[in-house]
Amino acid sequence: MGKKQPEWLEQALFYEIYPQSFMDTNGDGIGDFQGIIEKLDYILELGCNAIWMNPCFASPFMDAGYDISDYYMAAPRYGTNDDLKRLFEEVHKRNMHILLDLVPGHTSSEHQWFQESMKAEKNEYTDRYVWTDTVWTEPKGMGCLRGISDRDGSCVVNFFSHQPALNYGFYQPEEVWQQSMEDEGPLATIEELKNIMRFWLSLGCDGFRVDMAGSLVKNDVEGKGTIRLWQNIRGFLDQEFPDAAMVSEWGEPDKSLQGGFHMDFLLHFGPSHYNDLFRCDEPYFSSRGKGDATAFVKKYIENYEKSEKKGLICIPSGNHDMLRLTHFIKGDELRVAFAFLLSMPGAPFIYYGDEIGMHYIEGLTSLEGGYERTGSRTPMQWNHKVNAGFSTAPADRLYLPIDSAADYPDAESQMADPDSLRNEIKNLIAFRKKNPALQNCSEIEFLQSGYPLVYKRSCETQSMLVIINPAGKACTVDLPEKAAILYTIGGNAGIQDGKCQVDGTTAVFIEI
Numbered sequence: 001m002g003k004k005q006p007e008w009l010e011q012a013l014f015y016e017i018y019p020q021s022f023m024d025t026n027g028d029g030i031g032d033f034q035g036i037i038e039k040l041d042y043i044l045e046l047g048c049n050a051i052w053m054n055p056c057f058a059s060p061f062m063d064a065g066y067d068i069s070d071y072y073m074a075a076p077r078y079g080t081n082d083d084l085k086r087l088f089e090e091v092h093k094r095n096m097h098i099l100l101d102l103v104p105g106h107t108s109s110e111h112q113w114f115q116e117s118m119k120a121e122k123n124e125y126t127d128r129y130v131w132t133d134t135v136w137t138e139p140k141g142m143g144c145l146r147g148i149s150d151r152d153g154s155c156v157v158n159f160f161s162h163q164p165a166l167n168y169g170f171y172q173p174e175e176v177w178q179q180s181m182e183d184e185g186p187l188a189t190i191e192e193l194k195n196i197m198r199f200w201l202s203l204g205c206d207g208f209r210v211d212m213a214g215s216l217v218k219n220d221v222e223g224k225g226t227i228r229l230w231q232n233i234r235g236f237l238d239q240e241f242p243d244a245a246m247v248s249e250w251g252e253p254d255k256s257l258q259g260g261f262h263m264d265f266l267l268h269f270g271p272s273h274y275n276d277l278f279r280c281d282e283p284y285f286s287s288r289g290k291g292d293a294t295a296f297v298k299k300y301i302e303n304y305e306k307s308e309k310k311g312l313i314c315i316p317s318g319n320h321d322m323l324r325l326t327h328f329i330k331g332d333e334l335r336v337a338f339a340f341l342l343s344m345p346g347a348p349f350i351y352y353g354d355e356i357g358m359h360y361i362e363g364l365t366s367l368e369g370g371y372e373r374t375g376s377r378t379p380m381q382w383n384h385k386v387n388a389g390f391s392t393a394p395a396d397r398l399y400l401p402i403d404s405a406a407d408y409p410d411a412e413s414q415m416a417d418p419d420s421l422r423n424e425i426k427n428l429i430a431f432r433k434k435n436p437a438l439q440n441c442s443e444i445e446f447l448q449s450g451y452p453l454v455y456k457r458s459c460e461t462q463s464m465l466v467i468i469n470p471a472g473k474a475c476t477v478d479l480p481e482k483a484a485i486l487y488t489i490g491g492n493a494g495i496q497d498g499k500c501q502v503d504g505t506t507a508v509f510i511e512i
């Protein structure tokens with residue numbers, strides 16, 4: 001594989017920014033790069049030292065920017081390429097790092113490449129996308145765009161029907177129109193992808209979160225072709241940008257880490273059982289205590305073993321594609337969930353606003369292809385002033401409305417309240433940073449996976465027992481001889497006769 005992890009990733013704690021909704025400084029109702037710059041110190045004060053920013057490139061925004069029309073240009077609504085470069089510089093000045101969102105699988109149908117590819121005459125972009133041989137041939141098992149071009153063919157789409165699939169070839173071509181990974185078209189697409197990465201890395205970004213990273217090569221059931229493709233990219237990065245960090249939206253760490261990614265996410269789709277914990281009818285983290293984390297733990301261990309215990313599996317608090325955590329759990333349940341999220345291996349990822357418990361807003365009309373995701377993308381609530389401090393635009397010109405609850409959570413009041421969720425999370429982050437056993441690359445061993453969930457985190461210099469008891473019922477856990485409680489969240493915990501008594505909906509960290 002030959003990948004060496006950039007050192008900064010070992011200490012990285014990420015904050016995800018959806019740029020549309022973070023901070024607007026020019027009064028147009030949409031967030032911008034300058035807004036992010038102005039809020040870097042807020043992120044730093046929370047304890048996060050790294051950022052993942054959703055796509056910020058030129059786009060018709062029919063999928064919130066995951067439909068790119070020019071990979072080399074920042075979306076004018078956020079600022080210019082120079083402004084983005086300034087954001088990189090401001091990030092680095094604070095010793096922070098930033099990942100851009102790379103969308104290698106598809107473009108917008110408005111992209112110039114696609115316009116050229118639709119032409120009947122052969123040109124440089126004819127094979128940039130996956131086309132069938134005639135318009136009457138529909139690709140099996142895949143969506144397509146048909147009847148919109150002079151070119152006689154159907155074009156495979158990757159996600160929404162306005163997102164034509166870029167051509168990386170088929171693992172095992174079966175039809176005449178299916179190209180192999182080694183054909184000229186697919187090879188040219190990879191070279192262009194390298195150019196895009198080269199462009200932004202040279203301008204100063206620190207790496208990429210890669211959209212739908214596991215689905216580039218078609219008919220590749222086991223992912224072998226896509227793994228090979230990413231190994232090729234890894235080789236390029238090793239040579240030209242060895243410090244670039246690569247995080248995949250793949251959801252199968254056993255595959256993505258083989259492809260040379262440093263980290264992979266567990267997601268609301270795929271085999272990880274992430275949803276069992278937070279987002280289902282009976283989430284494990286609900287105080288009802290009717291959830292089940294055993295399938296999650298089993299799968300986690302499987303992946304962990306396969307990734308040679310490198311511990312680079314990231315479990316996000318949420319993201320722009322999921323309903324917010326607060327839709328499912330509340331109060332101390334949330335705090336206990338964060339105790340878990342901030343004590344697992346891999347880099348933590350906090351979705352903007354999750355640190356103050358922002359609500360999922362029901363009933364919004366879909367915006368930019370958000371559909372039910374729209375309610376998790378509303379403006380960050382900075383304070384209780386006009387437009388929650390997000391923008392000076394008239395309320396009806398905001399990207400999305402502010403949470404209409406009179407007592408909506410906001411950053412300013414939570415920063416002033418020592419008992420707030422935000423301060424709990426801030427303390428948890430500081431605690432993680434102070435205790436090497438809890439950090440990204442330290443080992444994990446699960447000791448119990450019912451209620452409570454018990455695991456041991458350890459490194460050369462420290463061992464920590466973590467008891468996570470979301471259920472509203474007290475529990476008792478046997479302890480080794482030497483044990484000292486360092487931090488309790490939710491209710492109380494105490495040690496007596498070699499056992500730890502833990503209140504319901506409580507998490508406790510014990511040095512052993």
Ligand code: NOJ
Binds near residue numbers: 066159211212320321
């Ligand atoms: C995953 C992204 O997170 C999501 O927001 C997007 O709609 C799809 N990929 C398509 O790019």
